[in-house]
Every structure is written in C-alpha cells, then in structure tokens.
Amino acid sequence: MKRTLFGKFFLSSLLILTVTYAVLFASMSQLFGQFYLSLKERELKRRGELIASILTSPTQEIPETVKRLSEGIHVLLVPLNSLFAPDSPFRHGPQMMRPGMMFRRVFPLQELENRLRQGKVVTFQGMLPVLRQEMLVVALPLPPDAPPQAVLFLSTPLADIRMTVKAFRYLLLWSGLVAFPLAMVLAFLFSRSLSVPLKKMRTMARAIASGDYTKRLEIPPEEELGQLAQDFNTLSQELERTIRTLEREKREIENILLALKEGVVALDLEGRILSANPKAQEVFETPLEGKARIDEVLPQDVAALFQETLKSGVATQGECVFHSKRLIVRVAPLEDKGVLYGAVGVIQDITELRRAEELRRQFIADVSHELKTPLTAIQGFLEAVLDGVISFEEFREKYLPLLYEETLRMSRLIRDLLDLSLMESGKVRWEMEPVDLAALTREVVLKLTPLFREKRVNVENHLALPLVVFGNRDRLAQVLTNLLHNAILFSPEGSTVTIEGEEREDVVTISVLDEGPG
Template sequence: MSLKWKLTGLFLVMTGLSLLLFRNGESVLKGYGFTVNPWMTFLALVLPGGLVLIYSYRLTEDVRTLQACAQRLSRGSFEQVPGLSSGAELGQLGEELNRLSRHIENLIQTAAQETHRLEALLGGMQEGVVALDHVGRVVLLNSAAEEIFSRPFAEVKHKYLVELVQDQELDRLVAEVLQGGAAALIELNIGEYIVRTQVSPILSEDGRARGAVIVCHDITELRRLEKLRTEFVANVSHELRTPLTSIKGFAETLLDGAAEEPALRERFLKIIQAESLRLQRLVEDLLTLSHIENRGVRRADGISNVQRAYEKIQPVIERYAEAKGISLNVAIPPDLPALSIGEDLLSQLMLNLLENAVKYTSGGSVWLKASTGVGEVRLEFGDTGCGIPEKSLPRIFERFFRVDKARSREQGGTGLGLSIVKHIVDGSGGKVTVQSELGKGTVFTCSLPMAL
C-alpha cells in the first residue's frame, strides 16, 4: 500500500475512532445519569493524535536516515542505507539509493583504475605531454614534461600556458588549435633542451575543440649528433684535402720537369712520402674510431696483460723517444692483474698516449706507471712537456681538436688519438682523467677494470 493511502487511512480510522469513543462514551454516561467527563473527551481526542504522532515520528526518522545517506553519498561515502519501516515508498527509495551508491562506487573505482593506467602510461613516456582545457589552462603534465620545462605539475596546475613556457609562436599555435585549427608542429628551444612540439586539438562529439594536447619530443641529442656529424665531415674533408693537395701539387711539379733535377726530385718525393704516410695514418685512425663506435669495446674481445701489451709497442716508442732525446721510464709490476679489455686495444691506448707524450716533450722525460686499485688497474702516462692550457682541457678528447694546430700538423698528428683513447676506456667500463700545467707537463690517468 502506498504511503499516501496509509496516511489517509490512518487519519480516517483515528478520526472515526475518536468520534465513536466520544459518542459512545457520552451515551453510556448519560444513561447512568452521569455527566460527560472532560478527561474522557480529551482522551478520546488525544489518543488517535498520539498514534498519528508516533507514526509521523517513525516516518521522520526514516526521512532523516535517507537524508544522511544522501549527504554521505555526496561526500564520497558509500555506506548502505539500513532497512526502513515507515512504508514501501521510502523502503524502495532506500534500495534505489543503495543501488545508486554501488553504481557510483563502481564508476569511481573504474575511473580511478583508468586514471592510474593513464598516469602509468604517461609517466613511462619519453615524450613530454601537456594537456590544456578549452581556454588554455594546464590540466595535465607528465614527468617528462616536468623535466623539460623544469616546473612541477602542482605549481602550474590550472594556470595558463604562459606560466609554463613563454613562447609567442607556441601561444599563437595553441590559440589557433583551440579556435578549431588543425594540428601544428614547431621546434622550440626550452632552456638546455631542443624540443619538437606538436599541438593537437581535443575534439568533442560535435567536432568542437574542448582542449589541446602538446606532445614534446626531446631532440637535443639528435641535433647534437647532427652537429657532430656535420663538423666531422667538414674536419675529415679538411684533413684529407691538405695532404692530397700537397701530393697532387708536388707530383705535378715533378711531371712538369722538376724530376730532372736530382736534389729537387728527392726533396719532393720525401714530401710526397711524408704526406702519404700522414694520409695513411689519418685513414687508419678514422677506421679504428669507426670500428670502436660501431662495434664497441666488448668484454668478449678477451683479457689482456699490461706487460705483454706494452711489449708490443715497446720498440716503436723507445725508438721515437731516443730520436728526440727523451728519457722513457716504464714501471709495470710483474704481478699486475689482467684487464677485461682486448690486448690489441690496450696496446693501441698505450701507444697513443705515449706517442702523444713524446711528441709534445723536448729533452725532458716521459713515464708510464701501473698500480692496482680496488677492482681496477691505474695506468699513469706523464710527461714534462709543454702542457695544455686550462681552457682547452674540456675539449682535448674531441675528434680533430688540437691545442696548437700548426704544431700538431708539423708533428704529424691526426687529431684523433685522444678521441680513440676516450672511446676505448669508456667502452671497457673505465675512466680517463687528465691533469696538466702549462709549461710543466701533463698526466693522463686511465682506470681500467680488472678481469673477472
């Protein structure tokens, strides 16, 4: 039975009961010669009202229970409504609230799971992602974007894009996209980053832009490598052109008649031979560097003994030092542990550093000292030569970098020796450092891992 009929019926029954009690009571009392008792009249009127009040109280309590449940639901609490006793309608309303509560709870749990999945996906992306609302305020910023823009999401949340990055061209593209424009691409310089940025609209069902997403691809390393490649090609072209020009020029001079003069012919042929050797060394260094970069220094190449590696280059370096009047001191302990680097690579590393030391030392001394550290062997290559200016130290391992270009070419250097050393040491898991004082000498220290 519906609540309205219950209340109407209760009212009619209680009213009829009151009238019946009042009339019957009055007739009975008058038949016995009694007057009407006002208290009986009052009871006949109040008793039905009391019953209605009790029922109304129960009804009010049920309504308050439903109200409290609705308030808890609005605050995110999904506690179920207890059983109600005041009527079918309120009981059904309580059941509907329970179903609504369970439904909302499921929706929130599903949304939370989707949010966690989205956060995990965005957090694992290398690209920076920025989401904007329909007026250009930041509503999402993943960890990669936080690193690129050097701003935490909490600091720029619900703020305009200009608070995140100040770039007029990006602001213009975002404004066009939010006004219904197509996706656009732009390259930005943001601090130390070079970023390829794509701005795309977030469309609603009716095709209107209700926001925009900015995807930032960090291409800093790509641009750096492109720059290195361009510089490398330019340097290689220059380094190859110089000896080739000399060989070509002196060969043409000999063909034009200089070959008839023995002294001139011998001088020119020696120059051609020296330039050919220089060209050969350059090509060999380039091939070595390319081989190391492409193949890497793999531990599968074998292990090496420092003493045996030095013995391979000993005749070459001793003759070179003797020709320049330089004292060569080598101290390699016989019980030195083996290294996890190929013996040929270790020999090349030692030859490059010792040749470099002898090349830039005049009448002084050059030394090689080996010692054992924790899990590593330290090789110290020192000289009492001209030294390296402090401002040049950060660049000495760059390809084709020369402190004194004229002197390096005069000495026959290719500008690749230290770069090869750096690649060998880094590829083996070691570390190379340099200390130098202008006019007093230079010390290179290579720390190489022991063989397991």
C-alpha cells in the first residue's frame, strides 16, 4: 500500500516519541533507582553516626532515641576482634549472622578488616544468612575518633527499595499512557503542518512539469517552508521567463532557417535526421522529416560527407551533382563542451552559379574574339598603308573612319571588361588567417574526387600531421586546386598522383607528383 506524505510524517513522529519515551523511561528508572539507593545509604550512615555517638557516650543504658533510630532497619553491634577471630562465633555459629561469608562476596576478608581497622565506613549489598534476604548494609567502626573496637552494622532490605523503584516505574508508565493520546494529537497537527505545504509544492511541481507556470504558493513566509514556497514561486517565474526566451529564440532560428537560400540539415550521432529546413527538402526533392537515416534519403556523395564528419569530428565540404543540380555541401560537427553529438550541413545549389561562370567564360571568349576582329582590321589597314597598297589620301577618306569605329568598339569592350573585373573583385582584400594545409588538401582532394574518377587516376595523400601556415585560405585552395587539376589532366589512366609535404624551420613545402610526361 502506498504511504502518503502525511502518513510518513505521522508515523515518524509517533516513532520518535515512542523511542524518546522508552529511552527516558529506562534512563529515569535507572537514575531514580541509583538516587533512591544512594539516599538510603546516606540515611543509614546518618542513623549509624547518631547511634554511634549515643553508644560511645558514658551512659550505660540504651536511650529511647536509639530505639527510634533503629526503627525499620536492622542494627547489630559486633566487637572488631571477635568479628575476624578464627574461632569467632560470627564465623561458625549456626544461629548467628556470619558476616565473613557475606563480606567475601564484596571484599576480600583481609581488605575489609583493614578498612574497618582504619576507621573507614564500608557500604555494600549482599545476602544476609540470618535474614535470608538481600540487604543494603552500612558498617561503621566504633569509636569514630579512636582506634576501632567494634563494628556497628545497619541494614535495610533491598526488596523495599526495589518496591519503591517499581512504584516509580509504574508512575512513569501510567503517565506515559496518559500523555500518549496528547502526543498523537500533537504529532497529527505537526504532520499536517508539514504535509499540507509539501503537497501544494508537489502539485505546483507537477504543474511546472506539464508546462503551467502560472501557479503560485500561498504560504506564510515566516516559516522555513514558507521561504521554500517563495523560492518555488521565484523558480516558477524564472522558468517561465527562460522558457519564453528559449521559445522566442527557437522561433527566430526557425524563421532564419526558413529565410535561408541554402538548405540546412542536422543529424545525430546515429546519422538520423533531426531537422531540415524547407530549402533542403526542395533541393533534394523529398521530405526530410522524422528520424530517417541520411543514407536512406540523401545522395550517396552527400551522405558520405556527413558520415565522415560524424566519424572524424572535422568539418568537411564537397561538390556533387543531383538530378542535374550542382551542389556544394559543407558539413560541420555539433559539439557540446568538446563532446560530439551530431553534425549540421549547409547545402548550396550552385547550378545557376556554374551556369553564370560558363556564361562568363563564353563572354570572355566572345570578347576576345570581338577584340581580335578590330585589331586584325586595324593591323591590315595599317599594313596596306605601310606597303603602299593604298594611298594615304584613300586611307584617310575611305578607311580611317572605319578604323575609328573599330577603336570605339574596342574601347567599349575594354570598358565592359573593366566593369566586370571591378564587379567581381569588389576591391579585393585578402584576409590572412592560420590555415591547416593538410586539412585544406584533404578538402581539395575531396572536391576533385569526381575528376579523379572520371580520368581514372588514383590519388595518395601523405599529409597526415597538421601543417599550419598563415595565409589566405581561398587563394591557397585555388593554388592546390590548380596543381591537382593539372596533374590529373596530364596523368595517364591508372597512374597515381602523390601529395607530399614537409616543414623545415619556418617553411612549409607541398609537392604534387604525377606520372605524366614532363
């Protein structure tokens, strides 16, 4: 059966009260027994001292005072020498009390004799053979202020003392039974005062867990639970504020992803798609929702880039073709405090960019042709004049306007080229940064993988250790691309292009070796 919070508090309180009462009962009984026994010992000593003072007085008769002092106790006066003599009747008399037998239970006989002869009072408990019951005995040597001549024994039954202690225990027991119902009421009130606020806190915690941050606890702040309730209220307010901030930031990120012209895909360590923006789904012409694996829904080249990043934890990029679309894929690892938990990739459709580049190349070829035509005409006219084929007057009247038109045409073409160059350069400034040539080479090789496959040329990259230089990453990538591109073009099928590198002092050398001619 499930115990409630109130029940736990109530039972715990009753258990604490019961254990406390049991400890108090045992300790009080023990303390009272010792106290009452000590009180009886002092009373016997006090009576013994009074009786001793009377017995040592010059009178020959026992006054009435001694009789009153002896009421309720046993009094025995024994000569000291007779008490410890070998032939003492106190040792052998069958009808007499035999202290020696009793004393041996507490003290060695010689030690007892020494104490009494030294005038010391001896107190002990033991069985008296004459009375056949346990007694509390006090032995006083007489006279007190002189060498002892006799011993005064005063004793009282231990049964009487035990009866008194037993009565005290009954009193404690009955008082506990009377107080127990009151303790139950107090435990009930105490448990309720604790459980009710805690139940409210539990209800509020469940509400917070379900997304309801509007509930508040109304508990007086004077108590510690009230302060805890105030902390709960503050926590709820802060959680509400934090959740709203996170939701707003999430919406902002979603809006940014929706507005991006590039596709964005995020994966977990298992290669399952966590999220993808609409542009990515448009590029790959398939829904990328749920927990589908990337190798099941994306092209093999794209999936390989993601898997390489998930395996190595290093950013990768590459270019691939998908349904007549040319794509650049850049994949970066997702890390939290140095721990890899996924990867995110940005997919850019560069089909139009490549088409624009092709148009630009065609434009340059056309411009070159257009420049060559007027230059050829100008050259021909000038050669004709220089060779005397045509006269200067004929040249000036007939051909010079044509030359002027051709120069204007050339100026327009050159101006167009300058404008195109300025548009593309944008006042080019190279940004210098630390670049790992080994990692950059791997990226370039990956980008040229389709060309290697097309030309059936193998590549061996021996750059394993980082080779960090300070330079412009894009220009270095362009240089590496040109070197590898030339090596591919001039290598026979089945040959191998080898990439090596070394660092000596402050100089890093990258070598691209091919098996082609030259």
